Amino acid sequence: MGARDIRIDAVERRFARAGQAPLLALDRVSLDLPAGSFTALIGPSGCGKSTLLRLIAGLDAPDGGAVMVGGAAPRxxxxxxxxxxxxxDAALLPWRTVTGNVRLPLDVTGHRDRESLARIADLVALVGLAGFEQALPAQLSGGMRQRVAIARALVTEPDVLLLDEPFGALDQILRRTMNAELQRIWMRRATTTLLVTHGIDEALFLADRVVVMHGPPGRIATIVDVPFARPRPLTLFADPAFRALEDEVAAALYGRVPGSAA
Amino acid sequence: MTATTRRERRGTIAGLILLLLAWEAAGQGGWVAGGALPAPSQIALRAWLDRGDYPAHILGTLRTATAGFVVGSLLAFVLGVAYTRWPRLQRAMSGVDVTIFAMPAIAIVPILIIALPGDAPRVVLSALSVYYPAMVAVVLGLRQADPRLLDLVRVHGGGAVAALRWVRLRGGLPTLLSGLRVAAPAAVLGSLLAEFGSGSSAGLGTYLIGSLGRADPARLWGIGLAATALSALAYLAVGLVAARFAGDTVPASTPVGTAAGQAAGEVRGWVARSMPLLAFLLPFALWEAGTWALRLTDVSEIVFRDPAGVLAHLIWDEGAARNRGDIAAALAQTLPFALAGVALGLAVAFALAIVSLLWPPLGATLLPLSLVTQSMPLVALTPLVVLIFGRDTGGILAITVSVTFFPAFVTIAQGLALVPPGLRDLISAWGGGRGIWLRRVAIPWATPYLCAALRLAAPRALLGVMIAEWLATGTGLGNLLNEARGRMDYGTIWSVAVVSVSVAVALHTAAASLERRVLRRFAFAS
Structure with a gap:
């Protein structure tokens, strides 16, 4: 099975609030993510980006509209x-080693065939944790834990990869390194990927398209296509064309950016 | 950090040695209650002379307490898992759970002895004493799972069973084990209390009751200390297992809590409205079912009363008015002591917890002592307390205050330890002194914990009073129960049990409702 497309069609989601009118988290949001594409979702806190991600993951159900993944329900x-x-947050099982944590999805899905289990060691090496296979999460740094979480997300060779601010808790330097690693991993096996982030540079560095959301109520303001060819080098962050695109996204986010010619 | 704890520990040890020396002097001098407090050396000598008696009694209590611990923990585990999976079941069962928690154990001892053969009453009472703290720990442990890990399991197609298997069980293990550690002394206490009523088979409770008639304080103290040592050992043994798992599930990072807000099993409509009624009726339904089950055994039917049977005894049977009068009179003797004991115990605990904030050495001495008492079968030591404080008002009050003070002090002191230190600096920065800090911060902060302590202490106080009445004073509900047992007056045995359990549940419910109101007022709960 390969990557699958995601179709979000006029999705609405309301949250009940005690003593107040329900909060409209998503207001008829429509978005198509082609199979094998990398989409970044960016917007201010409370604009509904994480809600949208939870709907695609099947962790939540829409009040109106539909979410289809590869033509079927997320379930x-x-x-x-x-x-x-x-x-x-890495959200690792504290009592399991690095290998054990990466293995968890295989335990849950029951796909513990030899081929899948063999993948664990490769993935641990791929995220740069060779030598730490038997370490417990408490013995790892924040960046290392996050890399375990990325390896765990990839261990089933998923058709759809959902990343909810996976590097949000890391410092800027580590973030750049992790961005480059994620790109390297993603290019090995193109998976339909949705990245929710607060970082404009991160979104532009990784994605084919950057979807800018406003809210509440959550709605899509603009979609910015990212033209840069992969693999994108870390020097891209300093590229004038990249900077111009950053300004464009920022303008879409904040309305306008002082000092920008656009 | 280490230096302070070491100094504190040294202080505690020095305090204990001083206490022991003072005890020895007081015992040798016969200063307390005309020799009712023997010196440690006299107790040790008596125990040495009695050494032939101890092994059988200790083994007897250990055997039934262990069986009760296993049965109670298993029941708590099965129901705790079921409650986590189906929160509605927990709501429906809340009446049964509160009844098991609040009931004065001694009140159902005669019934258990009538209904069950051999060691079974001791095992059952021990299991019932273990069940509630263990069940609460199981539910707490299973529910505190990281919501993102639960999301992760769902994203990979796992259901409730997968979540339990891969995340909840292992993650909840430390909480579960610390609950079992608290429950282990309760198992010993349950067995001891049932032995107070059975009086035949070997056990420390039997030994204590059998030795009451002999005016030999040294032997009573020896038995009391043996019982205390037994429950302390139970606490330590489970604690050793718990320590093996403690800390390894502490999250390496703090949860952000995305899905935590999703209310588990939120019920609306008529189901929600009928829940309290169902919770109220279920204990009676189980009681009715239990009497039906006993009809299938070869135990004589005249000893049982179902709910209708107890109502008949109190309302429409011949002599119902007299029965009612007896129980009302006994209740009028028992209840004031229980309430006064709770009020006194909590007031002293509250005051001392506040004072230890201003003068830390007091807290450093009292808190370890209070924690130690949590592994002691305090109510089972009633005969010793009565020996010192007398068979009347003083003795009963001493029991109730001692069973309420220590847990209340622990609850309030631990609550006050959570006051953010910055608040005190803030008050000082504005020029406020200790008075302002106490009035504006410490006392309001401690109030919700005082309410929690009240809820925990009220049923315990009733148990303490009833045991003192049963064993020593010859008044109140405890005595009525003991007398009814002697003359095989089954109607009264059942009625006293039902009335005292109801009173305990009512006290608990009132305290819980007060606690909820206070929590809302202090914005601890939304």
Whole structure:
């Protein structure tokens, strides 16, 4: 099975609030993510980006509209074990080693065949943790834990990869390194990927398209296409064309950016 | 950090040695209650002379307490897992759970002895004493799982069973084990209390009751200390297992809590409205079912009362008015002591917890002592307390205050330890002194913990009073129960049990409702 497309069609989501009118988190949001594409979702806190990601993951259900992954409900993808997910916080099992944590999705899906288990060591090496296979999460730094979480998200070779601010808790230097690593890993096996982030540079460095959201109520303001060819070098962050695109996204985010000619 | 704890420990040890020396002097001099407090050396000598008696009694209590611990923990585990999976079940069972927690154990001892053969009453009472703290720990342990890990399991197609298997069980293990550690002394206490009523088979409770008639304080103290040592050992043994797992599930990073807000099993409509009624009726339904089950055994039917049978005894049977009068009179003797004991115990605990904030050495001495008492079968030591404080008002009050003070002090002191230190600096920076700090910060902060302590202490106080009445004073509900047992007055045995359990549940419910109101007022809960 390969990557699958994601179709979000006029999705609405309301949250009940005690003593107040319900909060409209998503207001008829429509978005298509082609199979094998990398999309970044950016917007201010509370604009509904994480809500949208949870709907695609099948962790939440829309009040109106539909979310389809590869032509089926997200639940189908869950049952088939074809989803990968990583959060802002690594959320590792404290009692399991690095290898054990990466293995968790295989335990849950029951896909403990030799081929899948063999993948664990490769992935641990791929995220640069060779030599730390038997370490417990408490013995790792924040960046290392996050890399375990990325390896865990990839261990099932998912058709859809959902990343909810996976590097949000890391410092800027480590973030850049992790961005480059994620690109390297992603290019080995193109998976339909949705990255929720607060970082404009991160979004532009990794994605084919940057979706700018406003809210509440959450809605899509602009979609910015990113033209740079992969693999994108870290020097791209200093490229004038990259900078111009950053300004464009910032303008879409804040309305306008002082000092920018655009 | 290490230096302070070491100094504190040294202080505690020095305090204990001083206490022991003072005890020896007081015992040798016969200063307390005309020799009712023997010196440690006299107790040790008596125990040496009695050494032939101890092994059988200790083994007897150990055997039934262990069986009760295993049964109670298993029940707590199964129900705790079920409650986590189906929160509605927990709501429906809340009446049964609160009844098991709040009931004065001694009140159902005669019934257990009537209904069950051999060691079974001791095992059952021990299991019932273990069940509630263990169940609460299981539910707490399983529910505190990291919500993102639960999301992760769902994203990979795992259901409730997978979440339990891969995340909840292992993650909840330390909480579960610390709950079992608290429950282990309760198992010993349950067995001891049932032995107070059975009086035949070997056990420290039997030994204590059998030795009451002999005016030999040294032997009573020896038995009391043996019982205390037994429950302390139970606490330490489970604690050793718990220590093996403690800390290894502490999250390496703090959860952000995305899905934590999703209310587990939120119920609306008629189901929600009928829940309290169901919770109220379920204990009675189980009681009715239990009497039906006993009809299938070869135990004589005249000894049982179902709910209708107890109502008959109190309302429409011949002599119901007299039965009612007896129980009302006994309750009028018991209840004031229980309430006064709670009020006194909590007031002293509250005051001392506040004072230890201003003068830390007091807290450094009292807190370890209070923690130690949590592994002691305090209510089972009633005969010793009565020996010192007398068979009347003083003795009963001493029991109730001692069973309420220590846990209340622990609850309030630990709550006050959570006051952010910055608040005190803030008050000082504005020129406020100790008075302002106490009035504006410490006392309001401690109030919710005082309410929690009240909820925990009220049922315990009733148990303390009833045991003192049963064993020593010859008044109140405890005595009525003991007398009814002697003359095989089954109607009264059942009625006293039902009335005292109801009173305990009512006290607990009132305290819980007060606690909820205070928590809302202090914005601890939304």
């Amino acid at each position: 189908v993808l869950q049952r088939e074990g074809r989803l990968g997910i990583a959060f802002q």
